[in-house]
Amino acid sequence: MERKLSTILASDVVGFSKMMAANEEYTLRDLSRRRQVIDGVVAEHDGKIF
Numbered sequence: 001m002e003r004k005l006s007t008i009l010a011s012d013v014v015g016f017s018k019m020m021a022a023n024e025e026y027t028l029r030d031l032s033r034r035r036q037v038i039d040g041v042v043a044e045h046d047g048k049i050f
Contacts, residue, residue: 007047 013019019027042049 013031016027039049041047
C-alpha cells in the first residue's frame with residue numbers, strides 16, 4: 001500500500017452574513033476571486049479539492 005501525504009484545510013469567512021447583507025454581489029465576486037487564488041495554488045502542487 002502506497003502512503004500519501006494529505007493536507008486538510010477548513011476555512012470560514014468572518015462576518016459573512018453581514019457582508020452579504022451589505023453587498024451581496026460584491027461579496028460573491030470577492031469570494032470567487034479568492035477561490036481562484038486557492039485553486040491556482042492547489043493546482044500548482046497537483047492537489048485536489050473535493
